[in-house]
Amino acid sequence: MKKIQTLQALEKNGIVPVLRADSVEKALRITEALIDGGIKSIELTFTVPNAGIAIKKMTELYRII
Numbered sequence: 001m002k003k004i005q006t007l008q009a010l011e012k013n014g015i016v017p018v019l020r021a022d023s024v025e026k027a028l029r030i031t032e033a034l035i036d037g038g039i040k041s042i043e044l045t046f047t048v049p050n051a052g053i054a055i056k057k058m059t060e061l062y063r064i065i
Contacts, residue, residue, distance in 0.1 A: 013041040015039060016041045016042065017034060017039060017042055017043070018043045019034075019043065019048070020048060022048075023049060024048070024049070024054040027048050028057060031044075031058050031061075044058065
């Protein structure tokens with residue numbers, strides 16, 4: 001995706017929650033709740049253990065843009 005499209009999507013969504021969790025599983029549950037609540041942009045911090053795995057799974061499951 002081009003940078004401008006990403007920026008436009010972030011602007012359209014209006015909110016970007018910062019997600020911190022104790023595990024990949026918790027991060028995925030929180031992500032599901034946020035998406036179910038209408039949030040489309042989420043920042044996952046690298047303080048989450050195995051954050052790279054969580055980001056990969058989130059992208060596979062919820063790639064919206």
